[in-house]
Amino acid sequence: MKELTREVGGRTKIAVHSRDDSIDPVGACVGLKGSRVQAVVSELGGERIDIVPWHPDPEIFARRALAPARVAKVISDPRRQVITAIVDEDQLSLAIGRNGQNVRLASQLIGWQIDLYGSREWLERGSDMSVFVEDEEDSYETADFPLTELSLDRATLGALGAAGYRSFLDIIDLDRGDFLAVEGITEEAVDQLLELIDDLTVVDSDAARGGDAPLGAKGGPG
Known part of the structure; x- marks a missing residue:
């Protein structure tokens, strides 16, 4: 284990x-x-518990630390120890986490400040649009985690697995109707799944910010 950060x-x-x-x-x-x-x-x-692979390059490490969100681009400022991370709009709430928890813990994990932008805001600021053109150097995969890490019973895991859903990113965009269409999934299980997704992705109003200030978190504990 290289680094650890926790909100009890x-x-x-x-x-x-x-x-x-x-x-x-x-x-x-x-x-x-x-x-x-x-x-x-x-x-x-x-x-x-999120477990991600450590990397000595702060840009790669930041991408992984923001999992399970997929990061489109990271830009580092080594002098200030600041990472600017840009994500697509459909990944923004996941990157922030509930009450800003995901980006805050990611920042603490890498020890750098992370300033987080959605793609719309980034482009509205007149910033470089080429960050959304994928190139090989920036095509690092973001760590996902298996559904077995969630508190789901065997029957629910089995039904989801049989339908081809085996990781969190497989189910994150599903709604109630999608889950009910899975054979063997009960109403109670659907409620639990939607609550889990909500807990891991919904941003409360406290996490919002005004003006042009980026979503961010200071590195280090506290």
Whole structure:
């Protein structure tokens, strides 16, 4: 384990690394079918745990730390230790997290301030539109996490898996009708799934900001 930051009772982000290239550090921590991380989650009363691969490059690390959101572009200012992260509009609430928790913990994890912009605001500011043209150097994958990390019963996990839904990003855009169309999913399970998605993605009014100030969080604890 390289870095860890936590808001007790809410969410923890952990960055892990292995010196052996043949070992997947995230998979080793999650365990078979999420068994290891789920045991810890249970001990913590259902507290969310994000495990991401550590990287020495702050731009790559920032992308991973903002998981499960997909980041379109990051720009770093090493002198000020500030990361500017731009995400598509459909990823903005996920990147911010509930009450700003995701971006705040990501900032603490990497030790740099993260200024977060949605694509619309970024373009309205007259900033470079080319950030949304994918190139190989910036096409890093954002870490996802399996549904087994969520507090779902076996029947629900089995039904979702049979329908091809195995990770959080697979279900994040589904609505009630989509879930009810999955064979074997109960109304109670749908309510639980929608609540989980809401908890992980909805931004309360306290997380909003006015003017041209970016959504951001200071690095470091506190």
